[in-house]
Amino acid sequence: MQRTITLAAGQPYVEKVKGRVFAVLSSTAPFDVELEREGTRTMASGRKIVTAGFKRIKIIETSGSANTITFYAGSDDIDLGVAVNDDGLTNAVIVPEAATPALFVKTNNNPGTPVSLTAATAKFQKATILGKKALAGTNNANPVKIGPSASAGQQPYVIEPGGEIVLEAPFGKKWDFINWYLDPQTAGDGVVVIYTPA
Secondary structure, eight states, X not given: OEEEEEEOTTOEEEEEEEEEEEEEEEESSOEEEEETTTEEEEEOTTEEEEEEEEEEEEXXXXXXXXXXXXXXXXXSOOOOSEEEOTTSOEEEOOOOOOOOOEEEEEEOSXXXXXXXXXXXXXXXXXXXXXXXXXXXXXXXSSOEEEESOOSTTOOOEEEOTTOEEEEEOOTTOOEEGGGOEEEESSTTOEEXXXXXEO
C-alpha cells in the first residue's frame, strides 16, 4: 500500500495494514512512527524499517507544522538504494535522475500464435502500449491482445486500433517484456511500446 497524507502540527494518523516493511518515500519534515510491538522511531524521507511483521501503524507529526508524507507499508521489500545504520533504521539517499524514454514496435504475422514482445530480457516498471503497427503512428486494422501468457487465447488486454493501455508493475517490482505476449486479429498488426528502461 502506498499512501500520501497531510497532517497538521501534532496530528496523529492510524492505519490498519498488515506488513513487515514501512518506508518513507517523501516527507516535508521528520515525524514519528509506531509499528505494532516495535516502539516509536523518528522517520524522514528515504528511511525504511523492516520488521518481523505488523498489523497497525501510527504516524505522529512532531515537527510542529503541516507535514505531507508519502509512505509505503506492506509485505514486499522495496529497494531505496539503502545502507543500514547502527540504530537499526535504514537510510537512503534518493537522487532524482533524468530518465530517457525508449520505444520499440512489435508486430505479429501469425494471428492465433502469441509472440513475446522482446526476444531478450528488457525490464520495466511502467509502459504505455499503443495499438499501432509502426513507429510512424500507423493504426492497426483490428484490435490486438496482449498478456503475460504464451498460450493462445490467454491475452486479456484488448487494445483497439490507435488505443492505448498502461502496464505498471506493483510498487517496488519490475516486469520483463519477454514475459508479455502479443496476439493480433490481423496479420502484421502490433503494438508500439513507450517505456523507461528499469
